[in-house]
Amino acid sequence: MSTVLQDPQTIETPNYLNAEYGWKSWLFTTDHKRIAVLYMISITVMFVLGGIFAGLIRLELLTPQGDLVNSDTYNKFFTMHGIIMVFFFLIPSIPATLGNFLVPMMIGAKDLAFPRINLLSWYIYIAGALFALIAIVMGGVDTGWTFYTPFSSTFSNTFVITAAVGVFIAGFSSILTGLNFIVTIHKMRAPGMTWGRLPLFVWAHYATSLIQVLGTPVVAITLALVGLERAFHIGIFDPAIGGDPILFQHMFWFYSHPAVYIMILPGMGVISELVSCFSRKAVFGYSFVAASSIGIAVIGFLVWGHHMFVTGMSMYASLYFSLLSFLVAVPSAIKVFNWTATMFRGSISYDTPMLYAFGFIGLFTIGGLTGLFLATLAVDVHVTDTYFVVAHFHYVMVGGMVLAYMGGLHFWWPKITGRMYPEGWAKFSALLVFVGFNLTFFPQFIAGYLGQPRRYHAYAPEFQVYNVLSTAGATVLGVGYIIPFIYFMWSLKYGPLAGNNPWKAKGLEWQTTSPPPTYNFETPPIVTEEAYAYAAHKEEHGG
Amino acid sequence: MHPVSSVRTYVLVWLTLTILTFVTYYVAQIELGEWNIVVALLIAFFKMMLVILIFMNVKAESPLTKLFVGAGFFWMVLLLGQVAIDYISRTWMPEGKMW
Amino acid sequence: MPPPPWGGLPKQMQIPFLPEAASTTAASVDYLYYYLSAVTVVMSTLIFAAVFIFAIKYRRRSDDEIPEPIHGSLKLEIAWSVIPFLIMLTFFWWGAQIYFANASPPPDAMDVYAVGKQWMWKIQYPEGQREINELHVPVGRPVKVTLASEDVIHSFFIPAFRLKHDVVPGRYDSMWFTATKPGRYHLFCAEYCGTEHSGMVGWVTVMSEPDYENWLSNGGAEGTMVQQGERLFGQYGCSTCHQLDQQGRCPILRGVYGSRVQLNDGKTVLADDAYIRESILNPNAKIVAGYKSDVMPTYVNQINEEHLLQLIVYIKSLAITKAPGAVAAPGTEGKK
Amino acid sequence: MADTHGAVAEHNPNLRHHFDTMEQQFDSATLGMWVFLLTEIMFFGGMFCAYMIYRSMYPGAFASTSMHMDPMFGAINTAVLIVSSLSMALAVRAARLGQQQALQILLLVTIFFGLAFLGVKAFEYHAHWVDNKVPLFAGHWDYSNTKDFPNQAQYARPAQILFCFYFFMTGFHAVHMLVGVVLMLTIFMMARRGKFGPTYFTPVEISGLYWHFVDIVWIFLFPLLYLIGRTKKLI
Ligand code: HEA
Ligand code: HEA
Ligand code: CUA
């Protein structure tokens, strides 16, 4: 793609963007594509907010003394950073935006099964986000994103109820999205779109939806119980009357471990699409990659106790959860190996989305493998609640999911907006993100093994080297995120027209116009071939 | 769409449910030790199955619906069972070793 | 351990990669860590190399080339799920070994008591020393730290020992270690516990045996924990009911600790720290056979964790040594 | 699928644009409801889980608190709910067969019994309030020994936890009942306006599923909260 400005024409075909105008046409839309855009805007706002908190965290940690803000403020920083990034950015990130946009198109449906519920889920999300924002404006929360009792239920004197209500509400938006996907994927597939032909992106979203539907209610009730305990000054987690704080952790992690797979499976779905498209080759071991998504979703519910190895949980339970944590790593390994094998004898291009896919494979592998350190009992005893854990989860969440989101955004941007972004800048910022990311989070592995505890506002001076590196990296990372923000805005107006299928990709979404018309397809598609059948019509492409 | 059950079936189920309610009520007054809870839960489970299969008509539903109903049970068991693993095995700590 | 390779550099330029290893556990955890790191490096190098090589070797040469499809291989799939899993099982096995070795202290471990409180560690020794945010231990002797919390969950973390344990309110936790190297090491609170969580830090001083004895002998002005406990036993009015050798409305506490107590619901319990603690805070939870409930008042919210520990140590000192697990007769008759 | 069935091609006004057939629409709605019920199972499941743990930790306290519930009310309420489930099932049947008159009457019966349940529940709550068995409100908690319960003070601390369970579980259940009643009222209004017929009764069907689910929750709550330790004379 050349970045030379071709005279950007306007898009004439009727599409979901020019179907109607005015803010009402957006706020009352039931079109899954418009709702996806609404979500995209909202989570971007939340990401910037979470990112600002991250910046403040890193700024504070530049020096060991903790001299920028006081400790209460710092505690609120990382809490709000964690809550916003997890519940209001990463969990809805790919499912509610790319998933919302693409799942119906990829299976050849006109919309999701329940378009009004889809819109409702966005409003619920906004309501939840408002509560979170109110909690911030009123003075913040300082419990950590994990809301551990009895600190959250009895001791903290910040706006825990408000924040918990926000998360509780946002949970229902996540549930409704999942519900909609499950029904849509079961009932709305186009003729010929059998389960064995579903794009892996759709499989990944099906697995994600299962977790959303089965896990989220448990965290909802758990946080509701914490909220009630605060409101009435009595409840079931209070050790003073015989309650067990560890039970809270069980119930919290029953959701929140599977939730980390809500935060990675959609990304894995994106990577499957990217690797296949930019290798022009069917994904190696399609059925294994599909099945491994379901495997992760199910086994993911068996391992939550690995967050509790030092809490005084029974040793035997620790053994059980440790063993199963290794089992859940197997399906992830299958995916990594299959992506790599897909590239073998492919025709690989280095377009920006593929660069993000390379980044994902590398960083997710490191993040996942360090997850294995944590699942190893004796090592976790030493590194739990240190920066080692912080580094692990940023590798999988930022290095994994955020890169996948960025990759997917670049890949489907032409479909969503009908326009291309400037390739040169995109490649440059992908590189910046990769370098900045590693600089930020790799040193934290070392600091963590050295013993720097997490959630520390001031730390022992010997850790400073690593923190300085980390802060420097975060700056680079921040710049790496700002550039795409600018050029995406630019491309909305000035980007060259993309055409229906700029990547020559397979998949129903590429067969319709860019941007797609309101009901996605002019004529209802009928599917006659496998997913990723790049070689099926070889002769048509000439050669 | 699936056939509807007869009014008779519904009324019979209702009768069974009502009778079982009073059975639970009275069985609870008989000393059975640990078995009281077991009996109570078994009866409740049986009542639930009646409601699910006949009132909610799952009996005549597609395998897919049955699968989802089954999944509900399965995940409940995952939650309760694995939390129980911790609490049950806490007392397995070798006794005699003071801590 | 040999001096670290960066040992010769000027102080500012020393960049450590591992914390000091100063306990028996530390070395074994480090070996496991090396092993895990090695596997990680190998696996990720393999994957990165494959990605790199494929990306370069099979780069797209013309815009409309379409490679031959390869649909998969069952053998490969099985290989790359089973082999990594087997490797991971070695992680599991090794990790579990060390974890279990750390589960229960050797019987001859010396006792130390630590109470976490927003935001400090209060340490007491049976000999009567008390310190705040300082822990002194002798080298080469197993030490068991009994952990209690006054308020929220804290976590007792000594990086140089590669050990930590959460301190959960409402119960006792414990951990044990054998220090191997004299020196001063960090003590951190590793579970987020509110405002000054990052200030809940201190030092562990490992001393040679003579230094330790020396240190023990100055201090302890208030007497040993047993003596303090005995004093509290009077202050809180325990002694008005519980007399040492005369049985009245309430059990004699001599010989209770470590025995199996017969309860009035027919069950028996082992009288360990947790049981004594519960007997004091929530006496009605378990009633000793032959006694009435509601005679002993509850002391919840009246005795803090430190005093509780002193009382327990005192009651413990009344134990008559005998094989643990033997069932005591109902009440405490017949005990000397 | 799209145009193979000539029969459905004549457009039903209730068919929403993004579905191809009425059958697809109906199946989606029912499946959607079942998935929603899955989430409800896990929602209550969280509480049942915590209940299970505490009950095994404090069996005596649980039995003691249970003595303060009147199992007769519980049983009557169970019976009331079962009747409402019967009328609901019959209402769905009537809807399927297109019997409009019967549908409306049966819906009213369901609503009536739903309200009856809530009425009894309110009555019970009031009794606990008067009896000072509401630890949630300062000044409404008293668990010292009384004539009928000479030894209950020994359970005073964990009993608070268990009363919290009682109020949280029955409270969430009551909220679900309330939602159900409102739902039924809506369905009733729709039925009166002649919305339903033998080809379109999806809303009746899926609200029926919801109603039965709420019934099932109570089937478990009744023995778990009211019927513990009934055999021990006095706790
Ligand atoms: C996207 C999110 C995400 C993902 C995908 C993962 C994936 C994994 N995580 Fe992580 N984790 C988090 C997010 C995530 N985690 C978060 C947020 C926390 C902290 C929460 C908090 O306390 O605030 C956390 C904490 C955490 C802990 C608790 C640490 C502690 O607090 O003490 C543990 C412990 O076992 C763990 C383990 C794992 C494992 C085993 C995986 C596995 O699924 C990884 C599997 C992947 C691979 C293994 C890589 C690919 C495999 C190969 C290339 C094969 C080759 C391998 C071999 C030959 C061995 N994680
Ligand atoms: C989706 C999840 C997600 C994401 C994307 C991130 C992104 C980042 N996180 Fe996040 N982090 C968490 C989830 C996430 N984090 C969680 C769950 C915790 C645990 C919280 C807890 O303990 O309770 C945590 C904790 C955490 C800590 C530990 C705090 C502590 O324990 O004391 C640190 C410290 O370095 C950190 C840093 C960063 C950085 C530098 C980024 C960067 O990647 C962010 C880069 C992005 C931007 C900078 C925004 C875009 C740029 C702009 C809009 C320009 C304007 C901004 C600036 C110039 C600053 N995070
Ligand atoms: Cu105490 Cu953190």
Ligand SMILES: [Cu+2]
């Ligand atoms: Cu986890």
